[in-house]
Amino acid sequence: MARRVYATVEQLTEWTGKPVPPDAARLLTRASEDVDDALLTAVYDVDDAGMPTDPDVAQALADAACAQVAYREETGDTGTGAAGRWSSVSIGPVSMSGPQPSAGGTGAGNVDLSPQAYRALARAGLLPGVIR
Known part of the structure; x- marks a missing residue:
């Protein structure tokens, strides 16, 4: 099954009002997965x-994907989930505190969804799982 990508690079440019990163298509794919x-x-x-x-x-869905890309850009997360994973980290002797509380809302899949993406989906009646 082909991956669904909910927004185009052009929509991302319009949504953010900024030049898009060179890997915008990949970021939109990951955001659409979120x-x-x-x-x-x-x-x-x-x-x-x-x-x-x-x-x-x-x-x-396009707005949510664009908001998710912008959120990940702001937080420095590439979509792998590695950024912002710990609330405190030390190197020697190793000490980690974690996990950092989620900055955004969380959807049904417990994804770190940006607040703007969450609101776009909620306004459309898609969260939490509305059955019509």
Whole structure:
């Protein structure tokens, strides 16, 4: 099954108002995966490719993906989950405190979803998993 990517590089440029990073397509793919994880219990109509058919839902998913990329850029996370993992770290002798509380909302998949992405999905009625 092909990966669903909910926003284009052009939409990201418009959403952020800034030049996009060179790896914007990859970042949008990872952000779309985060959105998918947050929507594990959401129900909405999709086409054969799994993309939303309702323009309002499609826009909400695009906004959420763009917000997630911007959030990851601000926090320095590449989408691997490694950034911001610990609240305190020392090198010698090794000491770690953790895990750092999530800065964003968490969706159904317990993903570190940006507050703006969470709000975009909630406004569209996709969180928490609305059944229509």
